[in-house]
Amino acid sequence: MASFTVTKVGREASADGSHKHIASVVTDTNVRYTRQQVVDSINAGNTWKSSGGGLTATIKAKSYCPKVNCYAKPYIETNPDSSKLDNLENLPEG
Numbered sequence: 001m002a003s004f005t006v007t008k009v010g011r012e013a014s015a016d017g018s019h020k021h022i023a024s025v026v027t028d029t030n031v032r033y034t035r036q037q038v039v040d041s042i043n044a045g046n047t048w049k050s051s052g053g054g055l056t057a058t059i060k061a062k063s064y065c066p067k068v069n070c071y072a073k074p075y076i077e078t079n080p081d082s083s084k085l086d087n088l089e090n091l092p093e094g
């Protein structure tokens with residue numbers, strides 16, 4: 001099984017334009033993966049982590065975007081005990 005480290009995220013506007021959510025991620029080896037590809041990889045047993053500010057957090061698959069009334073799916077999030085710096089939502093745009 002492989003391990004991936006995400007250092008940047010690509011964002012897109014939600015269907016109703018109320019917010020931007022993660023559309024893709026970029027790894028430390030500079031490869032971009034869509035949300036779907038990350039979820040498929042997690043479900044296949046690979047490990048995904050976010051890295052920011054010298055900290056890392058584990059990325060989990062989630063059914064939908066966490067924002068109210070947004071049904072973008074599947075979605076990804078870091079575990080709740082991640083710090084602000086390594087939280088997936090706070091990684092730099094890439």
Ligand SMILES: [Zn+2]
Nearest residue numbers: 014021065070
């Ligand atoms: Zn959303």
